[in-house]
Amino acid sequence: MATEHTYPDTAAKTAAAALPDEFHPERMSLSMGPSHPATHGVLRIQLELEGEVVRKADPVVGYLHRGDEKIAENMTYNQFVPYTDRLDYLAPLANNVAYTLAVERLAHLEVPPRCQAIRVIVSEMARISSHLMGLGAYGIDVGALSVFMYTFLEREKLYTLFEELTGARFTTNYTRIGGVARDVPEGWTERVSAFCDQFLPILDESLALLTRNRIFQDRTVNIGVVSQAEAIAYGLTGPNLRGSGVPLDLRKDRPYSGYEQYDFDVPVGSKGDCFDRYMCRAEEMKQSVRIIKQAVAKFPPGEWYATEAKKIFPPPKDKILTSMEELIQNFMLVTEGPQLPPGEVYFEAENPKGVLGFYIVSKGGGVPWRLKIRSPSFCNLSILPKVCVGAMVADVVSILGSLDFVMGECDR
Amino acid sequence: MTTYIDVAAALSAKFSQAVLRASRDHPAFNVPAGQALAVLRWLRDEAGFEILRDVTAIDWGLERSPRFMVVWHLYSPAAHRYVRVAADCASDAEPQMPSATELWPGANWHERETYDMFGIVFSGHPELKRILMWEGYPYFPLRKEFPLAGLPAELPDPEVAAETKEKVQAAPMAGGPFVATPGETMSGAEPRARDEAWSESSQKPT
Helix, strand or coil, X not given: CCCCCCCCCHHHHHHXXXXXXXXXXXXXXXXXXXXXXXXXXXXXXXXXXXXXXXXXXXXXXXXXXXXXHHHHCCCCCXXXXXXXXXXXXXXXXXXXXXXXXXXXXXXXXXXXXXXXXXXXXXXXXXXXXXXXXXXHHHHHHCCCCHHHHHHHHHHHHHHHHHHHHHCCCCCCCCEECCEECCCCCCCHXXXXXXXXXXXXXXXXXXXXXXXXXXXXXXXXXXXXXXXXHHHHHCCCCCHHHHHCCCCCCHHXXXXXXXXXXXXXXXXXXXXXXXXXXXXXXXXXXXXXXXXXXXXXXXXXXXXXXXXXXXXCCCCCHHHHHHCHXXXXXXXXXXXXXXXXXXXXXEEXXXXXXXXXXXXXXEEEECCCXXXXXXXXXXXXXXXXXXHCCCCEHHHHHHHHHHHCCCHHHHHC | CCCHHHHHHHHHHHCCCCEECCCCCCCEEECCHHHHHHHHHHHHHCCCCCEEEEEEEEECCCCCCCCEEEEEEEEECCCCEEEEEEEECCCCCCCEEECCCCCCCCHHHHXXXXXXXXXXXXXXXXXXXXXXXXXXXXXCCCCCCCCCCCCCEECCCHHHHHHHCCEECCCCCCCCCCCCCCCCXXXXXXXXXXXXXXXXXXXXXX
């Protein structure tokens, strides 16, 4: 079977046609993954190749399916928070916040400004850590090994801060319906601020290793181009959508958790190729630093949980241990779950990987009737059959890295 | 800018069978399954809801008929608003819904997932097959009668199954502490209340 090539002239085309059959590449089927370093987890892509050119790409997902939606129907709202850690496990804090905000929409509950500020800070820190990981891994994918060392060191510092705040580095389980698990420790915001200050020069240094690097540009510029219309039609979100030049960011468009108070820009690309997506992520980290610095500068005093929500957030521990009423209240919350009204809500938050949505159908009480997780990685990957066709096998690696997906979130 | 009232009024003027649906946040409509595609197309082309954010389904349980409901969430990038459209599947035994893949190619995977989890067949879908579970899996896990523990099933690979004579096992932790089904109270599902009956209401198992 002959491949459609572009030939320099008709003589070359005739010469190619005159070649014996064994010189024409046959269609070959290649299974990439599920255990392949470039697929960042357990994604398998069934490729059909003609020589090095991809003719068909069929992603096979579901290797990490754990039935999170089924699990959510069988436990209280607070018990599901640890499961959200394991969606996008590179940004668990952002998932915690998105889920909690969705449930609070159902209760029509507003948390105090301090709690909102904490949530904004941790979300943006999660964004930085997720993009650092994405950037470092992308560097490795396209052959720049050393960037990973720089970004991983920074991510490590962030994880130390997460550990101080939540007690865990990875599976943070930090938010609760109506608040957070605990207030920020003494001096933590200053340490966050100090991290931001030293981070920006190092980020610039890491980006300088890539952005104008000839090899990196050869691997990314004009590779995996997604047009504006395609990005919208396939439901792409996050840096992948903005890389195609669509300036949609829920933090700006539908501000939640007090994002309207902060001054930041939304970076957009122009062409929608791998390089644009990379640049969007790189710039987003700088914007996240801006947001964090503003949030730290005007970190509000006061309560860090919704005090008036008696059937949703438990009372302080010292009261539980000394007062009968608070003890009963805590007991009911632990056994029955936060009591929420019947109804349905759909809430989306701008997460590092894209828009993470929760659709909650409640019949009242402490357990959701249905909880649907709209995961950005799942939607972003659905464009693969479109964008991989015509690319070389090595470009598939570059495209995958630039989409920056997480299979834990895709498969749920 | 399209407002809540505008979408609601315009939609019900255009489609007489579309009725407002109870919602705690965004405007929501119930439409008949036959009209669902026309409503979605109108919302996309005329009302500015250009982005399909999510397609999913709800199983209302065995006691309710129609049992399955498909829900679409659309987003308007100009007005920064959402709209929710819901349609009941006529048949409980063989639920069906027209596919929105001709409007949004991104609906493809969402509909495959909904089929995979609920068994709702989207007519007109180019390649309706399982996506999260493997091809040949016999159950639809998000249906309410499917137990949390799962059910044993054949291994996906017939060669491996013939060699090992193993099946896919149900989850060993199922029915653990504080696992309640919707409608059941959490304290009723607590292990002491359930198996180790030292309460007056239930007998201690022998």
